[in-house]
Amino acid sequence: MSDSVLSFINDGIAELHPYEPGRSIDEVIAKYNPAKVVKLASNENPLGPSPKAKEVLTLSVDALHLYPDGDAKELKEKIAKLEAVSTKQIVIGNGSNEILELAARAFLNNNSSALMSKHAFAVYKIIAQVCGSKIIEVPMIDWRHDLENFKNYITGDTRIVFIANPNNPTGTYNSHKDFKDMMQNIPPSVLVVLDLAYYEYVEAEDYIKINELLDEFDNILITKTFSKIQGLASLRIGYGIASTELCNILNKIRQPFNANFLAQTAAIKAIDDHEHIEKSKKLNTSERSRLQKSLESLGMECIESQGNFISFKGSFNAEEMFVSLMKEGVIVRPIGLYDMPDFLRVTIGKPEENDYFINHLSKLL
Numbered sequence: 346m347s348d349s350v351l352s353f354i355n356d357g358i359a360e361l362h363p364y365e366p367g368r369s370i371d372e373v374i375a376k377y378n379p380a381k382v383v384k385l386a387s388n389e390n391p392l393g394p395s396p397k398a399k400e401v402l403t404l405s406v407d408a409l410h411l412y413p414d415g416d417a418k419e420l421k422e423k424i425a426k427l428e429a430v431s432t433k434q435i436v437i438g439n440g441s442n443e444i445l446e447l448a449a450r451a452f453l454n455n456n457s458s459a460l461m462s463k464h465a466f467a468v469y470k471i472i473a474q475v476c477g478s479k480i481i482e483v484p485m486i487d488w489r490h491d492l493e494n495f496k497n498y499i500t501g502d503t504r505i506v507f508i509a510n511p512n513n514p515t516g517t518y519n520s521h522k523d524f525k526d527m528m529q530n531i532p533p534s535v536l537v538v539l540d541l542a543y544y545e546y547v548e549a550e551d552y553i554k555i556n557e558l559l560d561e562f563d564n565i566l567i568t569k570t571f572s573k574i575q576g577l578a579s580l581r582i583g584y585g586i587a588s589t590e591l592c593n594i595l596n597k598i599r600q601p602f603n604a605n606f607l608a609q610t611a612a613i614k615a616i617d618d619h620e621h622i623e624k625s626k627k628l629n630t631s632e633r634s635r636l637q638k639s640l641e642s643l644g645m646e647c648i649e650s651q652g653n654f655i656s657f658k659g660s661f662n663a664e665e666m667f668v669s670l671m672k673e674g675v676i677v678r679p680i681g682l683y684d685m686p687d688f689l690r691v692t693i694g695k696p697e698e699n700d701y702f703i704n705h706l707s708k709l710l
């Protein structure tokens with residue numbers, strides 16, 4: 346009698362907790378049928394996609410029978426210009442999550458460890474575990490990465506350090522100096538993945554300077570996404586920036602047509618739609634501070650955020666409040682999965698969406 350095929354799955358996969366996405370609008374309507382639904386659960390752009398991207402998409406459907414450009418040449422040229430790097434230093438992904446996964450596949454295995462903060466973005470743990478790697482967690486200080494302490498957690502088998510800046514779900518950021526000081530204490534044999542999914546929303550003046558880091562360190566991979574300020578989450582497109590040598594490796598292991606034609610076409614337009622980007626940033630900055638003030642006036646404790654979301658807690662059970670809000674048509678995100686069981690995370694929406702959320706929250710308190 347032979348064993349079941351399932352007894353031969355790779356180490357780490359059986360114990361895996363799959364990523365839990367935020368509740369969808371359809372799901373909430375089907376379950377609770379509220380009069381109106383406001384989704385503030387997945388850090389999406391409330392202003393929607395770039396109008397320029399929308400326009401080009403309708404014109405592009407006639408080419409859907411053709412494979413996309415496997416090298417994403419035009420998009421890479423646009424990104425290279427924006428980031429002031431060579432096209433050889435760019436790898437395009439099916440969302441920035443794919444870039445994170447490519448890095449994990451290239452460097453992690455069951456003889457390795459991956460380092461990250463305790464309340465780091467959930468995908469890092471999942472991809473490291475799928476590769477059979479050990480996971481080492483560094484405690485945070487005041488919900489911020491304790492970058493100074495990272496060197497003390499590196500072991501001989503550490504191959505990747507994952508850092509989101511700003512971090513999701515805390516929204517906190519670390520300065521350029523903090524990050525650079527940390528890099529100087531990380532062995533060059535360890536890859537540091539710097540995930541900048543919320544880069545465009547940051548207002549802090551001492552924030553990361555990408556090109557300085559790329560010039561100084563070869564063991565760094567920066568990831569960025571079109572899912573957030575560009576509003577193209579559904580198309581799945583993001584990119585990595587690193588040394589030419591590292592990009593060559595990641596390009597070797599990705600699927601040949603990982604970034605689809607519509608995603609490339611939309612991203613090429615969205616990247617130059619400065620009006621939409623500026624409008625989205627302005628809205629986020631003003632609504633983020635207005636929403637934080639409203640939450641605090643209701644007695645909530647908020648974590649100061651540089652992203653397009655705020656994590657907060659009150660004197661209620663977060664899971665119960667999440668369900669009560671959903672019944673009223675407001676979808677936020679409980680973050681127990683991130684070891685923050687008392688907190689809820691709310692995405693910054695349009696003023697009327699934020700008001701709708703605040704009104705319902707205050708009624709439920």
Ligand SMILES: Cc1ncc(COP(=O)(O)O)c(C=O)c1O
Nearest residue numbers: 440441442509513542570572583
């Ligand atoms: C920190 C962080 N990195 C990466 C991603 C994933 O982005 P993408 O849609 O490009 O895969 C997210 C999405 O929420 C995120 O919060």
